[in-house]
Amino acid sequence: MEIILSINAGSSSVKISVYKASGDSTPEQLAEASISGLTAPPAKLDYTRGDQKTKEQELQDINSQEDAFRYILDHLTKDDGLPELAKIEDIHYTCHRVVHGGDYPQSQVIDKNTFHHIEELSDLAPLHNGPALGIVKASAEMLPRATNIAFFDSAFHTTIPKQISTYPIDQKVAKKNKLKKYGFHGISYSFITHAVSDYLSKPKDELSIMALHLGSGASACCIRHGRSYDTSMGLTPLSGLPGATRSGDIDPSLMFHFTHDASRPSHSASGHMHITQAEEILNKQSGWKVLAGTTDFGSISSSDREEDQLAFDIFVDRIVNFLASYFVKLGGEVDALVFAGGIGEKGEKLRREVVKALECLGFSLDEKKNSNIGGRVVEDIGKEGAKFRTLVAKTDEQLEMARGVLAERARLGVKK
Ligand SMILES: Nc1ncnc2c1ncn2[C@@H]1O[C@H](COP(=O)(O)OP(=O)(O)O)[C@@H](O)[C@H]1O
Numbered sequence: 002m003e004i005i006l007s008i009n010a011g012s013s014s015v016k017i018s019v020y021k022a023s024g025d026s027t028p029e030q031l032a033e034a035s036i037s038g039l040t041a042p043p044a045k046l047d048y049t050r051g052d053q054k055t056k057e058q059e060l061q062d063i064n065s066q067e068d069a070f071r072y073i074l075d076h077l078t079k080d081d082g083l084p085e086l087a088k089i090e091d092i093h094y095t096c097h098r099v100v101h102g103g104d105y106p107q108s109q110v111i112d113k114n115t116f117h118h119i120e121e122l123s124d125l126a127p128l129h130n131g132p133a134l135g136i137v138k139a140s141a142e143m144l145p146r147a148t149n150i151a152f153f154d155s156a157f158h159t160t161i162p163k164q165i166s167t168y169p170i171d172q173k174v175a176k177k178n179k180l181k182k183y184g185f186h187g188i189s190y191s192f193i194t195h196a197v198s199d200y201l202s203k204p205k206d207e208l209s210i211m212a213l214h215l216g217s218g219a220s221a222c223c224i225r226h227g228r229s230y231d232t233s234m235g236l237t238p239l240s241g242l243p244g245a246t247r248s249g250d251i252d253p254s255l256m257f258h259f260t261h262d263a264s265r266p267s268h269s270a271s272g273h274m275h276i277t278q279a280e281e282i283l284n285k286q287s288g289w290k291v292l293a294g295t296t297d298f299g300s301i302s303s304s305d306r307e308e309d310q311l312a313f314d315i316f317v318d319r320i321v322n323f324l325a326s327y328f329v330k331l332g333g334e335v336d337a338l339v340f341a342g343g344i345g346e347k348g349e350k351l352r353r354e355v356v357k358a359l360e361c362l363g364f365s366l367d368e369k370k371n372s373n374i375g376g377r378v379v380e381d382i383g384k385e386g387a388k389f390r391t392l393v394a395k396t397d398e399q400l401e402m403a404r405g406v407l408a409e410r411a412r413l414g415v416k417k
């Protein structure tokens with residue numbers, strides 16, 4: 002038996018699942034802990050082990066992804082109901098979600114070389130890779146016997162064709178500085194592709210879907226024949242859809258009119274976090290936080306305040322822009338529109354408004370199904386007789402990574 006710790010560090014949360022695996026069988030989840038609200042303190046802990054559930058326990062002094070990781074590890078090893086993890090040495094593998102993996106098309110065991118390479122990539126995604134590397138370091142120090150494996154959010158998108166991933170800028174500079182569309186949330190899109198392919202009993206390489214991963218960071222993905230063909234995020238997770246604290250797409254020259262200090266280093270620049278004021282403003286001081294004064298899209302959706310409605314309408318408008326474009330890119334051959342991520346899974350009203358906008362294309366919701374999402378991995382919320390399907394998928398990046406370890410031991414060079 003092997004124990005796998007799967008760590009999903011997001012921009013506002015850290016989710017960690019513990020799995021037990023025998024041989025190459027499907028990993029069995031023993032417990033799941035998540036700390037959310039890192040961008041809107043106090044942070045809150047949710048913990049599930051079997052029937053035991055703790056919800057929204059407020060935590061003090063948890064301010065970063067690394068704090069959250071240390072807290073959860075301590076919580077797991079002290080849980081008497083989790084004898085499999087009584088000793089920290091019992092953990093065989095730690096999977097790390099690393100947002101920016103450059104051109105890595107697959108997961109990698111983290112050794113000195115890969116760590117250094119990921120560190121170099123941090124310049125391209127300083128706000129995302131920094132915290133993940135903090136956790137990798139802490140994990141190497143606290144779990145010296147575990148094998149650390151990095152799973153990249155960008156890997157799923159290495160199939161995007163050149164005409165879509167190339168920015169129309171001087172190609173010498175683009176090549177030298179590795180400036181192109183990478184795309185993110187790929188671990189989630191990979192999970193969604195598997196789950197929908199199973200649900201529809203359609204082989205992955207025949208499956209074409211338009212998927213939305215809507216969480217603190219939000220993105221859309223056009224998946225053609227089981228592979229990423231286009232996605233809304235780009236060089237960094239800033240582009241595309243707006244999010245909890247991110248602007249999403251804007252006119253690039255807007256920043257120079259917003260502040261004269263755009264190119265100055267930001268006060269949160271440190272160590273390998275070289276970030277400018279512009280990056281700080283567009284990544285951390287924009288989106289729902291400044292439009293509506295909250296990063297909780299649930300409360301935005303249920304409010305009739307003018308600023309909340311504006312935030313909500315902006316989101317619907319931007320999502321529809323991408324879906325319309327992806328529908329055309331897929332030549333109308335779409336097996337399903339799929340909602341996922343915290344907002345995609347819980348945002349009943351958002352799903353209703355997005356699908357309403359797509360009615361002209363042949364998507365339609367069943368109101369009852371839309372308001373009664375149960376516990377299944379994939380649920381059909383489309384109206385019977387609609388030309389295209391609409392699904393909700395409970396995405397699980399931790400499980401996707403744990404499965405990846407078991408399925409790819411040989412390539413990764415890790416023993417049973
Ligand atoms: N009932 C709800 N309706 C709409 N959105 C919700 C609801 N409950 C939570 N959310 C949103 O889900 C987001 C978290 O999504 P999640 O995918 O877990 O985020 P992360 O990007 O941190 O992984 C929260 O920021 C919140 O805005």
Ligand SMILES: CC(=O)OP(=O)(O)O
Nearest residue numbers: 011012185217218238
């Ligand atoms: C890539 C990205 O934006 O991740 P998250 O939604 O976790 O911030």
Ligand SMILES: [Mg+2]
Nearest residue numbers: 011012216217
């Ligand atoms: Mg997430």
